[in-house]
Amino acid sequence: MTKLSYTKALNRALGDELERDPAVCVLGEDIGAGIAQLTLGLLDRFGPDRVVDTPLSEQAFTSMATGAALCGLRPVIEFQIPSLLFLTFEQIANQAHKMSLMTGGQVSVPVTYVVPGSGSREGWAGQHSDHPYSLFAHVGVKTVVPATPVDAYGLLVSAIRDADPVVVFAPAGAMGIRDDVDASMLAPVPLGQARIHRAGSDVTVVAVGHLVHTALAVAAELAGEISVEVFDPRTVYPFDWAALAESVGKTGRLVVIDDSNRTCGFAGEVLATVAEEMRLIAPPKRVTRPDGAVLPFALELDRAIQPGREQLVAAVRTVMK
Amino acid sequence: MTDGLHTPADLYRRMRLIRGFEELALRLVKSGEIVGGIHPYIGEEAVAVGVCAALADHDLITSTHRGHGHVLAKGSDPSRMLAELAGRETGLNRGRGGSMHAADVAVGILGANAIVGAAAPIAVGAAWAAQRSGSGKVVATFFGDGGLNQGVLLEALNLAALWQLPVLFVCENNGYATTMPTATGVAGNAVGRAEAFGIPAVTVDGMDVEVVRDAAVLAADRARRAEGPALIEAMTYRFGPHHTMEFRIRLSYRTQEEIDEWRRRDPLDIQGGRIAAGQRARLDAEIAEILAEAERFALASPRPDPAGALDYLYASGMVARGGVA
Ligand SMILES: Cc1ncc(C[n+]2csc(CCOP(=O)(O)OP(=O)(O)O)c2C)c(N)n1
Numbered sequence: 352m353t354k355l356s357y358t359k360a361l362n363r364a365l366g367d368e369l370e371r372d373p374a375v376c377v378l379g380e381d382i383g384a385g386i387a388q389l390t391l392g393l394l395d396r397f398g399p400d401r402v403v404d405t406p407l408s409e410q411a412f413t414s415m416a417t418g419a420a421l422c423g424l425r426p427v428i429e430f431q432i433p434s435l436l437f438l439t440f441e442q443i444a445n446q447a448h449k450m451s452l453m454t455g456g457q458v459s460v461p462v463t464y465v466v467p468g469s470g471s472r473e474g475w476a477g478q479h480s481d482h483p484y485s486l487f488a489h490v491g492v493k494t495v496v497p498a499t500p501v502d503a504y505g506l507l508v509s510a511i512r513d514a515d516p517v518v519v520f521a522p523a524g525a526m527g528i529r530d531d532v533d534a535s536m537l538a539p540v541p542l543g544q545a546r547i548h549r550a551g552s553d554v555t556v557v558a559v560g561h562l563v564h565t566a567l568a569v570a571a572e573l574a575g576e577i578s579v580e581v582f583d584p585r586t587v588y589p590f591d592w593a594a595l596a597e598s599v600g601k602t603g604r605l606v607v608i609d610d611s612n613r614t615c616g617f618a619g620e621v622l623a624t625v626a627e628e629m630r631l632i633a634p635p636k637r638v639t640r641p642d643g644a645v646l647p648f649a650l651e652l653d654r655a656i657q658p659g660r661e662q663l664v665a666a667v668r669t670v671m672k
Numbered sequence: 673m674t675d676g677l678h679t680p681a682d683l684y685r686r687m688r689l690i691r692g693f694e695e696l697a698l699r700l701v702k703s704g705e706i707v708g709g710i711h712p713y714i715g716e717e718a719v720a721v722g723v724c725a726a727l728a729d730h731d732l733i734t735s736t737h738r739g740h741g742h743v744l745a746k747g748s749d750p751s752r753m754l755a756e757l758a759g760r761e762t763g764l765n766r767g768r769g770g771s772m773h774a775a776d777v778a779v780g781i782l783g784a785n786a787i788v789g790a791a792a793p794i795a796v797g798a799a800w801a802a803q804r805s806g807s808g809k810v811v812a813t814f815f816g817d818g819g820l821n822q823g824v825l826l827e828a829l830n831l832a833a834l835w836q837l838p839v840l841f842v843c844e845n846n847g848y849a850t851t852m853p854t855a856t857g858v859a860g861n862a863v864g865r866a867e868a869f870g871i872p873a874v875t876v877d878g879m880d881v882e883v884v885r886d887a888a889v890l891a892a893d894r895a896r897r898a899e900g901p902a903l904i905e906a907m908t909y910r911f912g913p914h915h916t917m918e919f920r921i922r923l924s925y926r927t928q929e930e931i932d933e934w935r936r937r938d939p940l941d942i943q944g945g946r947i948a949a950g951q952r953a954r955l956d957a958e959i960a961e962i963l964a965e966a967e968r969f970a971l972a973s974p975r976p977d978p979a980g981a982l983d984y985l986y987a988s989g990m991v992a993r994g995g996v997a
Pocket residue numbers: 711737738786787788789815816817818819820844846848849850914
């Protein structure tokens with residue numbers, strides 16, 4: 352067993368896929384130097400044709416990846432800031448995502464978009480702290496939010512190998528996590544397959560990314576009192592509804608903790624589907640960012656509007672009443 | 673050269689095909705067989721045909737909302753193109769794309785794009801892939817004068833120039849972006865934009881197919897010699913409406929005199945004048961027959977099964993949840 356950091360796991364996944372498949376290439380800003388550490392060492396190993404430093408033209412290089420994918424390449428794009436996904440929403444949601452259907456299946460667009468440091472990066476304020484995974488799930492772009500280094504490795508590998516565009520969010524709040532691993536644990540994780548991090552019988556808590564660790568901490572804290580099952584879908588879209596049905600079938604209670612704004616967020620979708628298709632013995636709760644959240648700069652303010660541990664404890668207690 | 677665009681008669685014939693196709697499509701819009709309307713290419717045929725005459729079969733293009741001419745010039749089957757417009761399962765895109773999204777990868781058409789300027793970076797990516805693979809392919813990307821004001825197109829020019837990619841940027845300057853005259857919407861001009869990135873650029877008479885072809889040959893040859901991108905601004909004019917909605921809502925933004933003046937330089941007459949009258953009549957008759965067959969084919973083709981509305985959404989085969997549980 353060795354310690355593997357979340358960042359190193361993503362770096363390993365990129366290196367392994369570049370090694371395995373000559374069609375894979377990585378594009379992004381300052382990636383030659385490895386600014387986000389994801390691409391450290393890759394330029395030396397694979398050269399500038401496959402690890403490509405792009406100018407600050409996100410919209411063009413995002414669609415450039417689409418064009419290259421139409422011609423057989425399998426590009427991975429690294430974005431420096433989560434809000435660059437707003438800038439390139441047209442290129443991802445309106446171009447890459449729509450190509451397969453609009454051409455009647457003539458083409459596929461196997462592009463992966465990786466956002467290292469999504470969600471709040473303490474002290475980076477309003478335009479660097481977004482977490483728009485619900486937005487991509489909403490338009491139907493495959494959306495992955497790994498919680499652990501092992502999952503980060505396995506999900507990034509699967510995203511790169513997938514035939515469709517996939518957005519991979521690596522939450523800033525999870526990137527400090529380390530796993531004890533041996534090589535056999537580093538394997539592809541299928542998209543759309545949930546993971547139960549901790550089994551429990553009273554309440555199902557759904558969380559992705561860094562909030563899985565919040566949920567685990569809460570489950571440990573409440574252990575003597577309430578038995579919490581920590582359910583991590585790992586991919587926000589497609590969602591593993593069958594696994595959730597099984598978990599909720601057992602617990603009959605549901606709390607979702609979600610780093611999205613409340614209206615039309617991921618948590619709302621989980622609650623709605625459970626209400627339509629599953630059976631609960633108590634009304635469900637969700638813990639989210641507020642409506643319309645713009646993360647303010649001062650730490651107290653930033654933290655005040657992020658879904659957190661105390662709110663989750665309260666929500667779990669409420670559904671137990 | 674794209675399948676059979678060699679002689680003056682070939683060029684005329686293909687332009688005639690586009691003209692006749694658009695006239696037929698207009699008729700089917702009016703009869704309701706084509707829903708949603710079209711952006712007719714009538715008047716601009718020399719641009720698509722001239723550019724595609726400089727391309728090899730394996731070369732690639734991207735197209736625009738006004739794309740029927742590009743698709744036919746590059747070599748798509750008019751019957752399947754018409755079936756696409758009519759929303760049939762036999763259409764190029766199996767009825768999933770329609771007028772503004774026609775794609776035919778088998779003949780190098782990566783797709784028409786309904787977002788102005790959006791195809792340029794896609795073409796740059798295809799050219800980047802071509803450069804890396806050493807395939808020798810050239811990519812032509814069409815856009816209008818309106819596209820000159822899209823930031824992403826300027827980003828695409830920068831990337832293409834920076835990496836010396838085999839891209840042919842083709843600006844179809846038809847004088848208007850919908851109702852806005854080019855001079856009202858564009859500061860500077862197409863050539864100036866290209867030159868700012870060190871991309872060689874020319875403005876040519878877009879009503880003369882041989883002039884367009886000659887400029888495109890020079891540009892495509894440069895690209896094949898790995899000397900990088902080029903831009904051609906073809907001065908042209910659409911004889912008809914921006915979109916067939918103009919048949920319903922009267923928009924006044926240009927004069928009949930202006931239209932008449934451009935019509936005197938009809939690209940079909942310019943090229944038609946270079947071939948014998950008898951041959952021209954024979955080609956016209958041939959095209960009429962092809963289009964009659966296209967109409968028969970399209971209208972006899974099956975409509976898609978509504979149960980397949982989400983088919984092809986995911987290339988991986990993933991099935992999306994329906995809207996009703
Ligand atoms: C980015 C974008 N903005 C607006 C539109 C709506 N629209 C469709 S065509 C068009 C005019 C385009 O003008 P031009 O690029 O000159 O092409 P033309 O129609 O003259 O062939 C507009 C505004 C669009 N499709 N895409």
